[in-house]
Amino acid sequence: MKTFTKRGLFDDMSGFFAENNLTDVMKPWLPAVSEGDKQYMMPTNFTTWGFFYNKQVFEKVGVAPPATWDELMAAAAKIKAAGVTPFTIGTRDLWANALWFDYLDMRMNGLDFHMQLMDGKASYTDPRVKAVFAKWGEPIGKGYFLDNASSYGWQEAIPFLAQGKAAMYLLGPYVLTSLPAEVHGNIGFFPFPVIDPSVPKAEEISVNGVTIPSGAKNKPLARSFLAFLAQPDNLKAFALGGAVLPARTDVDVSGDAFAQSQMALAKNAQGSAQFYDRDTDPEMAQVGMKGFQEFLANPKRSDAVLDRLEAARQRIFK
Template identity: 35%
Template sequence: MTVSRRTALVRLATLWATPLVVRAADSPRALVVDFMISSGRQRTAWAQLINTFATLNPDLTIVANEFPQEDYKRHFATRLVREPVDLAFWFAGARLREAVRRGLLRPIDNRDTLQALGVRFTPASLDALQHEGKAYGAPVSFYPWGFFYHRPLFASLGLKPPADWSAFLAVSAKLRAAGVIPTAVGARNGWPAAAWFDYFNLRTNGIGFHRQLLAGEVPFGDPRVQGALTPWREMLRRGDFLAESVTEDWDACLPHLYRKAVGMVLLGAFAASKFPPQLAAEIGFFPFPQLNPQVPRAEEAPLDVVVLPARGHNPDGAQRFLRFLAQHEALNVFNRESGMLSPRTDTAAEREPLRRAGRDLLDQARGLAFFFDRDARADLVEPAFAAMREFLLPPHDLNRLLQRLETARRAGST
């Protein structure tokens, strides 16, 4: 078996891909797999996963196309329409359902594959792949969202991770009194701000209402939405967010955390892959605090999946890959290497404190949301991100935010 790397220009707008071609033996048909890469750590783990599968399937030639994150999301549908891809990375939630409705994906029709998935994966992760009674792929990774905080800073001020909103406000007040901005959000691309929107709504109105809202079934002018987001506006007007971070990328917030310029940052577990080794032990993790004690706790847990494109030419090889994900330890290794959590039921107990905290959080959740841009109706996402970026800037006009969201909802409903 030989592994070669080359850079190829895919004739798909300006999208670049780096195929990892694994040639185990001469084969009349290749197995083409598209994957989104968001970090070097993930890229290495992905290559290891593919090589393990190739070793176990020496009769296949595997072409694994690696795409940068934003390009992949932007051109996913176009590529599946034009290219014979056998397996593709995608997201659970509304984006998966939309791809099914557009005829881009085909369901699993192999009984052995369905049985293997059912034995090894958590019920919640498998439910996320169901549409009208059919399954459309296999879970790959998921991860929690929550607050990363500076442990020595909290200890020096006598602070503990807050469990409810009143405690959170008290922590923020003590940070401000010590000359530390409570938090930061790098919202240049919009989506980090959406985590705040999601959590305020989930903690106030619950996951059922949240899903209806993002599906466009409830007006954004509903008083329940305004009530949920009012604490966000109060934080912004009080100066609880580091102002210069708003126009930065998400990871630009982390140095502010390391330097104790801010005390805590709301991000997904992927942020841990950016922590410098010498500082990692200083960073702790706690869930988004409770706002309404009557609302069951739901957590943000974006679920990554591998789906079956409708135009794939090698359905047998694709089914073998799905069974491999369910049956081989390589998927658990992939998630440990990439910093994510495995949705399989046979994962070993987490040793690293941050990973253990994330696993415990999701195990105790009463419901899982997949994040705004994966749960929302597709036409709402970009207008919502733009509106949230504006809301983060003075005068932090909540009425205007809700008006812009409602305008987008109505435009997409006509």
């Protein structure tokens, strides 16, 4: 959002929330659409992220949803030994792989350091970032990821999970919206496991919203439409139709078990990030995500990748 607001391309919507009694019910998401004391978007929904897994594969292999990194690696070893790929992933769409970096960094180094890195205030050659790559390199080196991941888009990697050829996919609810309803019962979910118990458990929670361009020709009608969309039943229908959660605290999602679990994940989070390509400068995000793609394909290139990311950070955030 800031990429556009600093160029004056989004309309100031600050008075909209009070006028439509939205300030309190949208309070948790207003910081994500604010710059200083002004709001430039209306939050519509939010997305949580974590591991989607094939229940039949887990049951057949004899593993349970892991709560710690060691348990995750132990489960992956058993799954690999059973002839199933532990982690499916499609990195042709660069963003999908960034989720691994975000979670590993937050679980090992904490949210504050992660956001310093996103803001260009910390170095990619910092020992803490190198430790993240070392930890990430463990499952890569053991062959736990889908072969030739860069050949697949994020959606093209989902059938491996649904067909039981892979056991887990670190992604968002798009896993469910990309599969037929009759398959959903075999797909479970668990949050990214704990690595260091002393590090507060932050989650990746991406807020989506709608804005009015500063050059729009009919701003009053645009605001009327957003006031309509913001009504509880409308926002709920809009969000749940995409397997995401409505950005209102007063919307009842008790009839949707998956939505309930995701709302609980968000409420219990000890802080949150948006997503790598949302949290950092867009140019930095492209360099970083290309580096992550290269690292997954060849983990021995970790130092070269991090050196390149650091050079980009120094140039972009100077």
